Amino acid sequence: MSMNQTIDTILQHRSIRQFTDQAIDAELLSSLLDCAIAASTSSFIQCVSIIRVTQSDTRQKLAHLAGGQPYVETAAEFLVFCADFNRHQQIHPEAQLGFTEQTLIGAVDAALMAQNCLIAAESMGLGGVYIGGLRNNPEAVADVLALPQHVIPLFGLCLGYPSQNPEIKPRLPQSIIVHQEQYQQVLNQPELQNYDEEVREYYRTRTGGNKEMSWSEQITDALNKEARPFMKGFINSKGFSTK
Amino acid sequence: MSMNQTIDTILQHRSIRQFTDQAIDAELLSSLLDCAIAASTSSFIQCVSIIRVTQSDTRQKLAHLAGGQPYVETAAEFLVFCADFNRHQQIHPEAQLGFTEQTLIGAVDAALMAQNCLIAAESMGLGGVYIGGLRNNPEAVADVLALPQHVIPLFGLCLGYPSQNPEIKPRLPQSIIVHQEQYQQVLNQPELQNYDEEVREYYRTRTGGNKEMSWSEQITDALNKEARPFMKGFINSKGFSTK
Numbered sequence: 001m002s003m004n005q006t007i008d009t010i011l012q013h014r015s016i017r018q019f020t021d022q023a024i025d026a027e028l029l030s031s032l033l034d035c036a037i038a039a040s041t042s043s044f045i046q047c048v049s050i051i052r053v054t055q056s057d058t059r060q061k062l063a064h065l066a067g068g069q070p071y072v073e074t075a076a077e078f079l080v081f082c083a084d085f086n087r088h089q090q091i092h093p094e095a096q097l098g099f100t101e102q103t104l105i106g107a108v109d110a111a112l113m114a115q116n117c118l119i120a121a122e123s124m125g126l127g128g129v130y131i132g133g134l135r136n137n138p139e140a141v142a143d144v145l146a147l148p149q150h151v152i153p154l155f156g157l158c159l160g161y162p163s164q165n166p167e168i169k170p171r172l173p174q175s176i177i178v179h180q181e182q183y184q185q186v187l188n189q190p191e192l193q194n195y196d197e198e199v200r201e202y203y204r205t206r207t208g209g210n211k212e213m214s215w216s217e218q219i220t221d222a223l224n225k226e227a228r229p230f231m232k233g234f235i236n237s238k239g240f241s242t243k
Numbered sequence: 244m245s246m247n248q249t250i251d252t253i254l255q256h257r258s259i260r261q262f263t264d265q266a267i268d269a270e271l272l273s274s275l276l277d278c279a280i281a282a283s284t285s286s287f288i289q290c291v292s293i294i295r296v297t298q299s300d301t302r303q304k305l306a307h308l309a310g311g312q313p314y315v316e317t318a319a320e321f322l323v324f325c326a327d328f329n330r331h332q333q334i335h336p337e338a339q340l341g342f343t344e345q346t347l348i349g350a351v352d353a354a355l356m357a358q359n360c361l362i363a364a365e366s367m368g369l370g371g372v373y374i375g376g377l378r379n380n381p382e383a384v385a386d387v388l389a390l391p392q393h394v395i396p397l398f399g400l401c402l403g404y405p406s407q408n409p410e411i412k413p414r415l416p417q418s419i420i421v422h423q424e425q426y427q428q429v430l431n432q433p434e435l436q437n438y439d440e441e442v443r444e445y446y447r448t449r450t451g452g453n454k455e456m457s458w459s460e461q462i463t464d465a466l467n468k469e470a471r472p473f474m475k476g477f478i479n480s481k482g483f484s485t486k
Contacts, residue, residue: 003274006249006366010278010359031246033421035253037414039358042375043465044458046415051422058424087419088466090430091459095466100475100484101378107347108397111354115282116253119362123249132285135344146425154351171280172289176330178276179294181301182389187333216334218287223331223338232343232486241343241484243475 009123014168016127017071019160024076028124032159035120039112042105048113049084051145051153052077058144062156065140066133075158079117080134080141081110083240086150097150098242103235110154121159131156138234150239167206170198172215192216252366257411259370260314262403267319271367275402278363282355285348291356292327294388294396295320301387305399308383309376318401322360323377323384324353326483328393340393341485346478353397364402374399381477393482410449413441415458435459 024032036050053059056073062080063072072078083106088095118128132155134141141153171177175191186192196214203211213221236242267275279293296302299316305323306315315321326349331338361371375398377384384396414420418434429435439457446454456464479485 003271004248004366006252007274007278007363009249010363011281013281013283015283028246030417031250033417035250037417037420038254038256038411040256040258040361040373041414042373044412044461045465046420046458046462048420049422049426050420051424051426053424055424086426087429088462090428091435092463092466095463096469097466099470099472100478101471103346104350104378104397104474105375105470107350108354111351112358115355115358116362118283119359120250120253123247130283130285132348135347148426151426154347168281169287171284174273174276174280177280177289177291177293179292181294181296181298183292183294183329183391183394185333186330192334215287215289219289219331220335220338222286222288223335223340226339227342227348228344229342229486231347232484235343241475243472 014166015129016162018164020163022161032117032120036113036117039116047106048110049082051080065137067136071158076160079157081114082151082153084151086148100241103241127162128159152238257409258372259405261407263406265404275360275363279356279360282359290349291353292325294323308380310379314401319403322400324357325396329391343484346484370405371402395481
């Protein structure tokens with residue numbers, strides 16, 4: 001159902017990984033960054049920094065560190081969203097930092113900002129994709145970006161004019177994501193089986209039959225492996241979640 | 244500068260804490276939840292659950308647990324966004340869980356979803372406010388919502404039709420939030436002094452002179468205190484960030 005431009009934009013989201021050469025003009029980029037900054041901030045703490053990377057050698061390094069994602073190099077803009085309590089420590093050297101709560105605030109507030117920026121971009125005909133792959137090598141990323149203590153890189157965001165038009169990837173249905181009053185179990189719900197078949201079909205169409213996995217199969221594969229087991233050590237070393 | 248409806252909506256964000264009695268009709272609510280679900284999901288993991296709370300006794304409990312925030316009771320809708328790996332464990336009992344990386348993914352993905360929902364709501368004339376106060380008493384909140392192991396409540400979202408029209412609260416300027424190529428220090432920037440004066444003036448106007456604090460003074464106060472020091476123990480007990 002179409003309600004307005006904003007809702008249409010949001011519902012039509014697909015990650016874009018191929019871009020034309022067109023730059024994002026300075027005025028539009030500035031508006032997108034204003035949109036990011038307009039997001040809610042937990043207790044007015046404003047603990048997010050955005051590093052805008054334009055130099056091609058730095059882009060190349062980050063593309064490599066993210067596990068070889070060429071669009072980090074080719075996108076018109078590449079922004080790295082960081083949780084940042086160094087700013088606060090500069091202002092107040094005795095600030096009590098290192099609390100797990102502050103890591104949560106940093107991650108949540110960075111994502112609120114980034115999503116404002118992406119939705120605004122998409123509403124103007126741009127496309128983008130988040131780069132969680134920066135967390136493959138967070139220490140090297142922090143070095144490249146000269147991130148001091150109390151700053152951690154959370155994810156990147158590629159933005160540019162799309163040169164591809166991928167299908168919308170099906171998501172878990174409301175009946176599974178949204179619980180009424182209290183938490184409800186998902187297992188043995190026919191909705192999950194339907195969704196698994198829908199995902200399988202999505203891949204069948206998209207890959208010409210080369211990949212045919214349900215969502216349940218995919219997350220089973222993904223969660224058989226450790227999830228970036230170095231992350232705890234990394235964020236602790238940067239002064240996050242030590243207490 | 245006005246660019247389109249979406250950007251205007253985003254730039255005009257103010258948290259709304261007073262609502263009319265008007266309900267959000269089922270079709271609109273369903274669209275807002277579809278918007279939430281349309282957000283990007285890290286590695287297609289989809290590790291977010293939304294608990295929709297309508298029962299007034301539960302709302303009352305949550306308002307109290309959040310530190311006495313009456314709008315949790317009075318908003319037309321109240322949604323609790325949770326990081327959820329229980330769903331994955333139901334599907335794959337041997338799933339490797341407890342990684343700090345998974346906590347970050349949960350917090351980021353929940354916020355991406357929530358911001359889609361809030362922006363969509365605001366674009367339709369609704370207003371809302373995030374309730375981080377749920378993290379004052381996360382264990383009691385988890386009990387009220389019957390959250391099982393591997394699910395943690397991150398924040399709530401009140402939504403409804405506004406009965407107030409507050410000023411937009413000034414945010415740190417781009418010159419401080421956005422860094423070019425590498426991290427830049429903030430101290431001694433005239434932009435920070437200007438911003439501090441702007442915040443002081445905002446409070447002066449809004450409170451009739453009862454509160455006159457700069458941003459630097461506010462964060463100094465806030466960071467003199469421990470930040471929910473029980474959070475690490477809580478999330479560990481729920482199976483998050485144990486490794």
